[in-house]
Amino acid sequence: MKKDRYDNPISTTSDAARDLYITGVDRLLEAGAGVVPLFEAAIEADPGFALGHAGLARAFHTGGNLSGAKAAITTAQSLARDLDTRQRGHIHAFDLLIHGKGPQAYAAIRAHVDAFPRDALVAQTCSSIFGLIGFSGQPGREAEMLAFNAALLPHYGDDWWCLSQYAFALCETGNPDKAATVIDRSLAMNANNANGAHIRSHVYYEAGQTELGIAYLENWLTGYDRTAILHGHLAWHVALWALGQGDTDRMWQRIDADVKPGAAQGLPINVLTDTASIFCRAELAGVPVPPERWAGISAYATQFFPDTSLAFVDFHAAIAHAMAGDGAALNKIIETPKGPAADMVRDVASAYRAMAQQNWGEATQLFTRAMGDHARLGGSRAQRDLLEFSLLSVLLKQGHDAEASRLLSLRRPTVASTGAVHGLSAH
Numbered sequence: 001m002k003k004d005r006y007d008n009p010i011s012t013t014s015d016a017a018r019d020l021y022i023t024g025v026d027r028l029l030e031a032g033a034g035v036v037p038l039f040e041a042a043i044e045a046d047p048g049f050a051l052g053h054a055g056l057a058r059a060f061h062t063g064g065n066l067s068g069a070k071a072a073i074t075t076a077q078s079l080a081r082d083l084d085t086r087q088r089g090h091i092h093a094f095d096l097l098i099h100g101k102g103p104q105a106y107a108a109i110r111a112h113v114d115a116f117p118r119d120a121l122v123a124q125t126c127s128s129i130f131g132l133i134g135f136s137g138q139p140g141r142e143a144e145m146l147a148f149n150a151a152l153l154p155h156y157g158d159d160w161w162c163l164s165q166y167a168f169a170l171c172e173t174g175n176p177d178k179a180a181t182v183i184d185r186s187l188a189m190n191a192n193n194a195n196g197a198h199i200r201s202h203v204y205y206e207a208g209q210t211e212l213g214i215a216y217l218e219n220w221l222t223g224y225d226r227t228a229i230l231h232g233h234l235a236w237h238v239a240l241w242a243l244g245q246g247d248t249d250r251m252w253q254r255i256d257a258d259v260k261p262g263a264a265q266g267l268p269i270n271v272l273t274d275t276a277s278i279f280c281r282a283e284l285a286g287v288p289v290p291p292e293r294w295a296g297i298s299a300y301a302t303q304f305f306p307d308t309s310l311a312f313v314d315f316h317a318a319i320a321h322a323m324a325g326d327g328a329a330l331n332k333i334i335e336t337p338k339g340p341a342a343d344m345v346r347d348v349a350s351a352y353r354a355m356a357q358q359n360w361g362e363a364t365q366l367f368t369r370a371m372g373d374h375a376r377l378g379g380s381r382a383q384r385d386l387l388e389f390s391l392l393s394v395l396l397k398q399g400h401d402a403e404a405s406r407l408l409s410l411r412r413p414t415v416a417s418t419g420a421v422h423g424l425s426a427h
Contacts, residue, residue: 017046033225050079137340232264286422298324312378318349
């Protein structure tokens with residue numbers, strides 16, 4: 001029987017199907033372009049290749065094509081009857097995930113990874129901040145991601161994918177120095193890994209190395225396909241660093257070319273959250289954002305996310321609606337939050353409503369309440385600095401400069417350039 005790159009048996013007799021499948025898995029793990037055609041070619045080489053159909057389903061799923069994902073996983077299930085336990089479990093896990101059965105998928109995936117830790121495509125669903133753990137809305141999710149990825153290490157050895165995920169978990173739990181060593185090992189093995197470049201960017205961010213970070217990422221992006229899933233988000237990192245340098249021309253160029261609706265070619269979740277975030281970070285830094293820009297991202301949020309669903313999306317949509325003055329859309333988020341982090345969404349959305357209304361005292365109370373565990377909202381520490389800096393801004397509005405400076409020094413001293421919040425610097 002043929003095997004994949006991780007020595008897992010796969011039920012195809014075709015060398016071509018196997019090779020295309022291996023390349024497709026690697027391309028998906030590195031967030032590269034052209035993942036779907038690779039799995040389609042594997043299936044063309046062997047139409048009865050069940051894991052090829054499952055890989056195609058996952059590729060469609062990560063690309064936002066839910067109908068395609070459901071059709072492909074249904075085909076995989078129809079071919080799974082005579083497969084071994086791992087392959088049946090692999091397909092079953094993706095079937096649950098693609099059909100929106102999150103808690104059941106999480107339980108099945110954790111059990112599957114315990115039994116078959118080198119099934120990387122399944123493990124990947126829990127390994128990153130955009131996975132089932134990262135978006136769980138549960139307390140302690142950063143520690144859980146670190147434990148999950150650390151437990152994989154003995155099974156993978158010197159593998160670029162596993163090391164990159166471990167590096168991100170280290171970075172997010174306050175160990176950027178070790179994360180730098182690990183991610184550099186990973187990138188030395190696969191410099192084309194967009195997830196690796198993304199993680200390296202976060203390590204630069206957490207270390208406060210703006211000049212190194214922007215030089216690295218600007219260079220790396222020159223070889224990355226614009227249609228690939230992370231292109232717009234990596235451009236967001238460049239725009240954020242440009243803002244920190246006071247280079248607003250470069251910031252707006254990146255936003256208009258690669259980040260905002262109509263320019264970015266990534267998923268709506270990234271287009272919304274990246275655009276709302278960089279607009280808000282700009283405002284906090286004293287760079288005005290024209291009303292028509294806020295109106296545009298608010299309309300985009302309404303179009304693609306008319307109902308509440310995922311906390312990370314909802315709190316960014318709330319920012320867009322608050323700044324655009326769409327009270328009805330904002331109130332809908334406040335009144336109908338969903339999921340384990342619904343309480344956090346309600347508080348943060350209400351905080352941005354108060355902020356837009358210049359009710360600084362109420363905004364302070366609500367942001368302060370969110371500070372205890374805003375990791376439950378999802379996203380990275382870099383993304384959630386938006387909340388940290390929003391709190392500092394409303395404190396400054398009330399003349400609490402000393403308190404704001406003290407909080408900055410205590411909570412995020414390394415990453416806060418003097419211009420992160422207009423009128424504030426760490427002491």
